[in-house]
Amino acid sequence: MTVDIPDGDQEAMRFEILGSVLKDGAAARLGRLTLPGRRPIDTPNFVGVTSRGVLPHLTPDNVSKHLQVSSAYMALEDFIEKPQQYSKRVPPIFSTPTTTKQGTPLHSFTAMPPSVTTILSARRLPAVPPPNGNTNDSISVFTSTGFQVLPTKEYLSAVQTLKPDIAIPPADLTHGPVAPNSKRALRMAERTDEWVVEWFSSLSRSSSSPQSTFAPVLPISHSIQWEYLARLAEDYLPSSQLHGLAFYDADVLPDIAAHTPSLVQLPLLSLLASQIQSQTQTPHHILRQISLGIDLFAIPFVNAASDAGLALTFRFPPPPHTTTTNGPLLPLATDLSLPESNNTTSLAPLAEDCTCYTCTSHHRAYVHHLLSAREMLGWTLLQVHNHAVMAAFFAGVRAALAEVEGGNDKFEVLRKEFALAYEPDFPEGMAQRPRARGYQYKSAGGGEGKRNKPAWGKLGGAGVDVDGNGEAGISRGGAEETTGGMANGEGAYARDLEGRGFAQVQN
């Protein structure tokens, strides 16, 4: 059950399936993915989702010290913007020098710790749907300076320059909230097929390209993309050019296992095709996909939860007493911005028994304070905790899968218990978010409304920022501005002042 690519090459990716519920077909499985120079990844596991090359709010030193993240998803569209005044410039990332510690330009540019495996795709996760769609030889990407056409050939050459550990070839995706009609779906399959053929033929002509290719599986039915998938199995698997699959819809997996079982021996990565999917994804979905056989998950909800002031609280297996009693369902996360459950003064960790930096060095009261004061550290501490919860969750999943040998399907039993113990969805998260920037969060359908209160308003009107204390000039002596992040926030309230040491004048 080992796929060595290619045989005997020291510089190759290795994927071993260590145990599986079924010998063949789609089923939950335990594995280990080893890439040269990186920390081996025990699967099932998760992939950290970066924005502009960083795990949001986490400096590289915090990533090395406090995060058990073994891989990072990066998007080329985050690095190739064309500022208006410098529209002719070559994106700086392509000229990044490498060092002995940082052997690839992508690692070197982003200062990503060397133990972390990088996965490069063209689009962010979740991707903003482009208004113009793709053409026969290019895809539409969304950079910080706007939509841009990225020829598939340029993407390939970018991959060859940047040398990510794992690259995902371009896929013809709509990224929209609705599924494409059958005509569009057919064209998606044809174009992706052509692009993947082009990808592999160019790669085979180039001299050295140590990175691994995870071919995209489209979010359309198997019957429409079977020719493409058959080609992957017949042409590129035997030639050892294909190293894994990247699913934009994991539900295609059972059909692939039935028709082209050889493909399922590869490491399988789950991505999300649309913003709606990423907003509704929960650990329940992840567990279901694990039972289908997915090995790696890029999970945008971790970053989103931190931005929303949510501390993830679920674990796998669920706490034992919860499934036997008919009590209320456990929440998947707690909203630390709310004053409830003594968040304001509690010295307890964010989640019971959590061993992350945030939970061992800090407490709920501090994170609550930071969120309410909109201090950036709040999001940093939540990111550390939320990534630790994901790491522990997947460790729990792997431990359950390791017990399969006895014949009984421990993982499936615990998965059902998890479904009974926890609420189906995340709480919404009432905290003020970090300042959202247009290139990250583009309205998908319109009418979403604003998350945060306006920072500036008419004098005397609602939402006026009253303690924006003059950023420039002579305001050097006092305090740092009180508003969160790089944006401004709400002001001080009289009712806050009262009884907190500031007396109200008795008239």
Added chain:
Amino acid sequence: MWAARRMASTISASSPALTFELVARCSTTRARASVLTLPHGPVPLPIFMPVATQASLKGLTPEQLEGTGCRLCLNNTYHLGLKPGQEVLDAVGGAHKLQGWKHNILTDSGGFQMVSLLKLANITEQGVRFLSPHDGTPMLLTPEHSISLQNSIGSDIIMQLDDVLVTTSPDKARMREAMERSVRWLDRCIAAHKHPDRQNLFCIIQGGLDLDMRRECCREMLARDTPGIAIGGLSGGEAKDDFCKVVAACTELLPDLKPRYVMGIGYPEDLVVSVALGADMFDCVWPTRTARFGNAITKHGVLNMKRELYAADFGPIEDGCGCPCCRPAEEEGAMGITRAFVHHNAAKETVAAHLLTLHNVWYQLSLMRQAREAIIADRFPDFVREFFRNLYPERSSYPAWAVTALKGVGIDLLET
């Protein structure tokens, strides 16, 4: 109460919650190197104190801040009084526990924010009256409130509430009133202070730019024998010449064996000149604020990382800097951050702000460390000359105020 004793090479003095040990003195200027031992450990002086306004240093974890060598940082009483509020501070057990900071904290009195943030503050003998920024309700901050809050915060150094007036105010009578009121308020603060055994109350010398008034204030304040002394009301837009004169006039009168804190000072050249004039402690939000605007402080000046110039610059933020961002990636604990990476994320991801904050705090602390080493080795004048040589390519562009101020303490910057 002040027990001074002479030892072989150092002299020291202590009060219930503080020990001040004078380690070395510059043989040319008034610069001093000392060790200030506070309830949460020793602090080498001179020192720059970064400002963690709301119990957080702008995105850095307390662990990262500790890693820069910082052993004393600021919190702002006004902000902590609003959020999380006194009740929470009491319930949690103070600001150290709230923010997980094992080292020392200094808090201001909250009076400065009343004046700087709330334009409608009105100062009476009772305290600072101001209209709530939210709904215009009249509020009042008295010396007793301020001390009570600072007692709840539990900071190692607490500041008296003072009557702050812009130094450039032409109203002499009002300036005198403010100075005299600050002295009266110090008495009320001392009376209200519940924990003199574990929190050090510093007085604040006022008196605007009038040197005689400053001297008079010094004498009054010194008579109250606080464990440390601050020079306040500066950095409000006065000319740098005037600023230096005030600092020099005060340090001349201050006793050797007490720490001297010049409030609100933070540009590197201000720090170096103030150290030469005999000051020990400084705080300012500028290094951390400017970091969030994409600016890196270096020995050759401030660089704005958002400029296109740095888009493909793969060197460190500052060559030879020892901070975790700038050291080469090969070194243990180093990140190998390039200017190009900071440029890429400046104003786009909070991480760029965190990295520059880390670098800038390191720069300021390291500048003061170097000054201290130079004082101990008695080569401080050379250090000052080198500092200005690095900062200004041409001697002719040296700021006149710095040349004058340094000449007053025996350093001739223009000497060849």
